[in-house]
Amino acid sequence: MAKPTSFEYQVFDRKLVCPVCENNKFYTRETLMNTAGMALFNLEFINKTANNYICDKCGYVYWFMDVSEK
Numbered sequence: 001m002a003k004p005t006s007f008e009y010q011v012f013d014r015k016l017v018c019p020v021c022e023n024n025k026f027y028t029r030e031t032l033m034n035t036a037g038m039a040l041f042n043l044e045f046i047n048k049t050a051n052n053y054i055c056d057k058c059g060y061v062y063w064f065m066d067v068s069e070k
């Protein structure tokens, strides 16, 4: 599988930096949150997409949920 291209990103005007290896290049991917198991924990409200930012160096994954809509 070809390596996806990584970029630098900003979240809330802050530069995204990996807390583990201090790298600043990330891959992104959009993940549909799976609610099947979430319902057990009263987390159905999470039934939406999340943005992942994956450090291209160590693989650390940031998760950002869209909190702007209800």
Ligand SMILES: [Zn+2]
Binding pocket: 018, 019, 020, 021, 022, 023, 055, 056, 057, 058, 059, 060
């Ligand atoms: Zn990293």
